[in-house]
Amino acid sequence: MKIIGHVKRFWKFHSLIIGAFGICALTLGCAIKEPAVYEGTWVVTDAYPQGASSVSDSADSVLGSSVTYSAKSARLDQATCDVPVYKSERLNSDDFLFRYNVEQQQIGFTSDDVIEITLSCSSDTSDLGRTLLLQQDAYAVTPSKGMFFRLEKAKI
Incomplete structure (x- = not known):
């Protein structure tokens, strides 16, 4: 008789614990994930020539264009990417200079690391926006057509 009472209490107690863990797992599994820093709509606001060249007329036509990034899709100017795959890499100033043949400060960045x-x-898809260079949340730079374009995040 006493053993049956102990077994009942044991299962009542442990069923409460199992239920609590189940609720925790359910709520954590349904938690809202914060969007990545690059997700959202970005608008081209300025152009930086690469090297000694000047801003061309074709670069002026890009000003005002927008790119939109999300986990499920991306829209680069007028082209759409239905299944985007994003890769992130941190570049120090030497890596940046080697890869882009320009000093970070020439395109509005500080000497701190840049996230590519x-x-x-x-x-x-369009070349515009395929690569995004970030150092702060407020603006980014994208290389395209031998130029660097400054992108500012649209506030919705």
Whole structure:
């Protein structure tokens, strides 16, 4: 008789603990994930020539264009990427100079590390916005057509 009472109490207690763990797992599994810093709509606001060249007329036509990044899709100017794959890499000033052949300060960055986000897409998309260079949340730079374009995040 006493053993049955102990077994009942044991299972009542442990069922409460199992239930609590189940609720925790359920709420953590349904938690809202913060969007990545690059997600959102970015608008081209300025152009920086690469090297000694000047800003061209074709660069002026890009001003005002927008790119939109999300986990499920990306829209680069007028092209759409339905299954985007993002890769992030941190570049120090030497890596940046080697890769882009320009000092970070020439395109509005400080000498701190730059985060390079590259977008891979199964469809052929626009060159504008395929690479995003970030140092702060407020603006980014994207290389395209031998130029660097400053992108500012749209506030919705």
